Amino acid sequence: MSILRVEDLTRTYSSGGRDLTVLHGVSFAIEPGDTFSIVGPSGSGKTTLLGLCAGLDRATSGSVYLNDIRLDTLNEDQRAAIRNQYVGFIFQNFQLLPTLTALENVMVPLELRGEKGAKQTAQSLLERVGLGQRGHHYPTQLSGGEQQRVSLARAFANRPKILFADEPTGNLDTDTSATVIDLLFELNREAGTTLVLVTHDLDLAAKTNRIIRIKGGTMANG
Amino acid sequence: MNTSWLFKMAWRDSRRSRQRLLLFMSAIVLGIAALVAINSFGDNLARSIDEQARELLGADLTLSWSRTPTKRIQRLLTSIGQDRAYEVAFPSLVSIPRTGGVRLAQVKGLEGRFPYYGDWEVEPRSAIATFRRADQQVALVDDALLVQLGAQPGDSVRLGELSFLIAGRVEKTPGQAAIAATVAPTVFVPNRYLAGTGLLQRGSRVSYKYYYQFAPGTDVARAIRPVERRLERAGINTDTVADRKRQTGRAFGDLTKYLSLVAFVALLLGCVGVASAVQLYVKEKVASVAILRTLGASGRQAMLIYLLQTAIMGLIGATIGAVLGSVVQLALPQVFGRFLPIAVQTTLSVPAVMSGIGTGVLISVLFALLPLLSIRKVSPLRTLRSAYEADTAGRDPLRWLAYGLILAFIIGFAYWQTRNLQLAGWFTGGLVVAFSVLTAVSLGLIWLVRRLFPTAWSYVWRQSLANLYRPNNQTVILVTAIGLGAFLIATLYLTQGLLLSRVELSGSGQQPNMVLFDIQNEQIAGVRDAVREQKLPILQEVPVVTMRLTGINGRSSAADTAKPIDQPQQSARTDTTGPPPWAFTREYRVTYRDSLISSEKPASGQGPYQANGNVYISVEKDFLSRLRAKIGDTLDFNVQGLPLQTIIGGTREVDWNRVQTNFLVVFPAGVLEQAPQFRVLMTRVPDNQTSARLQRVLVSRFPNVSAIDLGLILKTLDEILGQISFVIRFMALFSILTGLLVLSSSVVLSKYQRLRESVLLRTLGASRKQILQITAIEYGLLGFLAALSGILLSIAGTWSLARFVFEVPYQIDPLPLLVVATTVTVLTLLIGLFNSRDVLARSPLDVLRGKG
Numbered sequence A: 001m002s003i004l005r006v007e008d009l010t011r012t013y014s015s016g017g018r019d020l021t022v023l024h025g026v027s028f029a030i031e032p033g034d035t036f037s038i039v040g041p042s043g044s045g046k047t048t049l050l051g052l053c054a055g056l057d058r059a060t061s062g063s064v065y066l067n068d069i070r071l072d073t074l075n076e077d078q079r080a081a082i083r084n085q086y087v088g089f090i091f092q093n094f095q096l097l098p099t100l101t102a103l104e105n106v107m108v109p110l111e112l113r114g115e116k117g118a119k120q121t122a123q124s125l126l127e128r129v130g131l132g133q134r135g136h137h138y139p140t141q142l143s144g145g146e147q148q149r150v151s152l153a154r155a156f157a158n159r160p161k162i163l164f165a166d167e168p169t170g171n172l173d174t175d176t177s178a179t180v181i182d183l184l185f186e187l188n189r190e191a192g193t194t195l196v197l198v199t200h201d202l203d204l205a206a207k208t209n210r211i212i213r214i215k216g217g218t219m220a221n222g
Numbered sequence B: 001m002n003t004s005w006l007f008k009m010a011w012r013d014s015r016r017s018r019q020r021l022l023l024f025m026s027a028i029v030l031g032i033a034a035l036v037a038i039n040s041f042g043d044n045l046a047r048s049i050d051e052q053a054r055e056l057l058g059a060d061l062t063l064s065w066s067r068t069p070t071k072r073i074q075r076l077l078t079s080i081g082q083d084r085a086y087e088v089a090f091p092s093l094v095s096i097p098r099t100g101g102v103r104l105a106q107v108k109g110l111e112g113r114f115p116y117y118g119d120w121e122v123e124p125r126s127a128i129a130t131f132r133r134a135d136q137q138v139a140l141v142d143d144a145l146l147v148q149l150g151a152q153p154g155d156s157v158r159l160g161e162l163s164f165l166i167a168g169r170v171e172k173t174p175g176q177a178a179i180a181a182t183v184a185p186t187v188f189v190p191n192r193y194l195a196g197t198g199l200l201q202r203g204s205r206v207s208y209k210y211y212y213q214f215a216p217g218t219d220v221a222r223a224i225r226p227v228e229r230r231l232e233r234a235g236i237n238t239d240t241v242a243d244r245k246r247q248t249g250r251a252f253g254d255l256t257k258y259l260s261l262v263a264f265v266a267l268l269l270g271c272v273g274v275a276s277a278v279q280l281y282v283k284e285k286v287a288s289v290a291i292l293r294t295l296g297a298s299g300r301q302a303m304l305i306y307l308l309q310t311a312i313m314g315l316i317g318a319t320i321g322a323v324l325g326s327v328v329q330l331a332l333p334q335v336f337g338r339f340l341p342i343a344v345q346t347t348l349s350v351p352a353v354m355s356g357i358g359t360g361v362l363i364s365v366l367f368a369l370l371p372l373l374s375i376r377k378v379s380p381l382r383t384l385r386s387a388y389e390a391d392t393a394g395r396d397p398l399r400w401l402a403y404g405l406i407l408a409f410i411i412g413f414a415y416w417q418t419r420n421l422q423l424a425g426w427f428t429g430g431l432v433v434a435f436s437v438l439t440a441v442s443l444g445l446i447w448l449v450r451r452l453f454p455t456a457w458s459y460v461w462r463q464s465l466a467n468l469y470r471p472n473n474q475t476v477i478l479v480t481a482i483g484l485g486a487f488l489i490a491t492l493y494l495t496q497g498l499l500l501s502r503v504e505l506s507g508s509g510q511q512p513n514m515v516l517f518d519i520q521n522e523q524i525a526g527v528r529d530a531v532r533e534q535k536l537p538i539l540q541e542v543p544v545v546t547m548r549l550t551g552i553n554g555r556s557s558a559a560d561t562a563k564p565i566d567q568p569q570q571s572a573r574t575d576t577t578g579p580p581p582w583a584f585t586r587e588y589r590v591t592y593r594d595s596l597i598s599s600e601k602p603a604s605g606q607g608p609y610q611a612n613g614n615v616y617i618s619v620e621k622d623f624l625s626r627l628r629a630k631i632g633d634t635l636d637f638n639v640q641g642l643p644l645q646t647i648i649g650g651t652r653e654v655d656w657n658r659v660q661t662n663f664l665v666v667f668p669a670g671v672l673e674q675a676p677q678f679r680v681l682m683t684r685v686p687d688n689q690t691s692a693r694l695q696r697v698l699v700s701r702f703p704n705v706s707a708i709d710l711g712l713i714l715k716t717l718d719e720i721l722g723q724i725s726f727v728i729r730f731m732a733l734f735s736i737l738t739g740l741l742v743l744s745s746s747v748v749l750s751k752y753q754r755l756r757e758s759v760l761l762r763t764l765g766a767s768r769k770q771i772l773q774i775t776a777i778e779y780g781l782l783g784f785l786a787a788l789s790g791i792l793l794s795i796a797g798t799w800s801l802a803r804f805v806f807e808v809p810y811q812i813d814p815l816p817l818l819v820v821a822t823t824v825t826v827l828t829l830l831i832g833l834f835n836s837r838d839v840l841a842r843s844p845l846d847v848l849r850g851k852g
């Protein structure tokens, strides 16, 4: 059974009366525990694909199965519940809630599920990413690298089956990038999570088991 | 759903914006304060009326009448109660010989220990005892009259043939609001001297009254029940403490209810401010909502987090408002001062506070819901790519539900306050129209300014104008909110002027503006001479005969027909076909002539005439229908002892808005000439001096003749309107201040945006002074547009009032409007600058470092 299966996915945007097809009949499948990267030049449709896989967006045609649940038949709130249950996210610009402290940011997915002991779990995750002492700080009081580490802790908080990362180092300098990437792969190994990584950095892509290339909205090879 | 998590998130998320959230909610504080104040005051007033009910009447019971009762009835009157006081009252000219002041006043001859309850506030207090001893010719005079006549205690006042020493100044008579003394100021004298004044002649409008005191604990209503019907039939009015309490309570209950609607307008204005502030707040929160949604929160959960925040802030705002309102109500007895018949004890009103808080929370949440609903539609995709995603997706049918709820709430509130569904509908409709018209006017003005603004103007001017159109601007909301305040105030001024000009108009041109009445037949030649001596015209001279109605088509009052005495329901049940009972107890003042006069128009049938020995009279149109009679019916009158049968020959429409003697019933000439009668004479005086001169002559030669002139009516009206509009202005003030609060919160909300703009300008080389100028002009312009839309709307409103309701030519006094416009503009400018001081003070570097 695949954790993620994509069949003949097409996404067309219509803006100003003109249709723009961003993705063209993309299909692939990922097995549980696999690490996987999507590479391609800027504007090739990587983020669009990621959004569809994670159930943030709806395809124009084709279908996405996440943990064997067909996403395109669900409404937005149902997909939100699926995300909370199975999916973790890491974004290029961190996307921490500015009004919450680091600790509270990590607690959100746990609390959304109504889990007990959210605070302890979140605290130990922060310690795991080396920010045990910074829990009470707000995102604006943290550097970019630190923010991304908080967002790593948050992504693993609900023990997701699959983790999506969109250019996780895109906003970081080289040294910080290396630390964050090491941490990401380490955590991923420990948790045995499936990882889908979007990047245009080929060195980074090389750290995953499989690579698919996208160009102009179509898959270059499997 | 995980409710406690929602609360936690609402709490955490608010930590960094709590001050701002409170600022949004501060917009409702004043509305709630006004509402709680007026409702608390209403509660306290009702309670005070309850507690001091006996003081309203000054006695346990009063009986009053205007025509001399029969011997048997007189015996009945003197057999009631434990103690009684007697009062004879009539209007007459009074004068102060020392100052030469003359004025129409109410003269009351008193005998006995009035008042039995309540405090008769007289300066000096000892004067009351002197007065009650009645062994000297002394008078107690209302303060208002002393002031108008330039007199004081120690002077003497002349009533007809006699002079009285003014022993005391009456500040307040129990049961009477101070304003009553403005309308009909009173001179009290011991009754035993009244006959000597020579004023109690036939034809004067004299009324008599007994004040009764009963043994403590007597059930007065029960005690008089057996004689009630006899009294009623004899034309004697009964007034018990319970009656008076009911009347007063109802009058003031209505007043406070309507004023609470004025307060509600301030609250709604604040809510519009809340909605627009929350809208900005939501825009700011869209990114956070997208993150929450990505992490798996549902749209409803996300919305509830922010709804909770606003509800809690609404609760805090409403509570602050309720506390403030409870304090403000302490001042209301002063504000209403001269209208109150009793002293109001102010205490905290728990129901008013609770309902105020409830109303505040509900209405602010309903208004905040409008922008908050869009949170449900925020797409999680924004976390990946904000550039392409619209903040919120298009139309939402739930918005209509929110609008519907708001409307329903407003109607519901108005109904709850007034218990009048139709009124509630009109109120809501009026509000919707006022808000939309004001919005349309402000939109139009803003558009005009933009179109007409010369591109050649200096940079500073162009930049400040451009600021009014910045993205997310709140220009229309602000112009509407502040404009509504200006509208309320301007309308008050204009309407007051309109009412006065309507009265002025009634005496313009060659219309009479002074009426002399109670002239006896033998005095008429002398009075004519006195008028001519002053070189004044005699514009009209009318005979007046007083009579009573004894039957309509041979049927007399239902009360007269033999019926068992103890059937109160029988008489209470309104017999809609027979003649109404009041028709037989009132006094009819009629005149006789063969033609109609300029203030009359024939409606149907013919004017008064005689034919075949029948007397055909003319009856005023509306009065005829109240009599439940029709043309051709017979009316039987008793003309001071002599029966006289008449037939209704026609109806007239009468314009009552002139200084004219208008009559409900007009007889033909040739019938009443020999009946006892008095005359009314109308003239036109050019100025107050002439008027005073004529009145002095009349007082010395014909003391029983009274005079009233338009100048006096105008002055009285002006004073009353001034008092009323002070009360309304006090309530409207809350709306204006709310508008300014909405302005402050909007300035603070847009601070970050302004900060960046001003820094950018400074980096590009603008001086601090230029930025100050830009800000000042921007707010000055905003305030000016607001004032202008408010004033324009109010001119349009009062113009239609003048044109279609009052039917007077419209002219406005520009000065008050100018004052309103300047005040609003300057206030707006100052508040704008004050709240922007931060922006002006920051150094550009601070902002670039990201400390903004």
Ligand SMILES: Nc1ncnc2c1ncn2[C@@H]1O[C@H](COP(=O)(O)OP(=O)(O)O)[C@@H](O)[C@H]1O
Binding pocket: A013, A014, A015, A020, A022, A040, A041, A042, A043, A044, A045, A046, A047, A048, A049, B385, B388, B389
């Ligand atoms: N909502 C949208 N409307 C129109 N065009 C869009 C929209 N979203 C993305 N695009 C276009 O789709 C293309 C692919 O974008 P994206 O998936 O972000 O590429 P990548 O992540 O590979 O850089 C781009 O050309 C972008 O302009």
Ligand SMILES: [Mg+2]
Binding pocket: A046, A047, A048
């Ligand atoms: Mg991308």
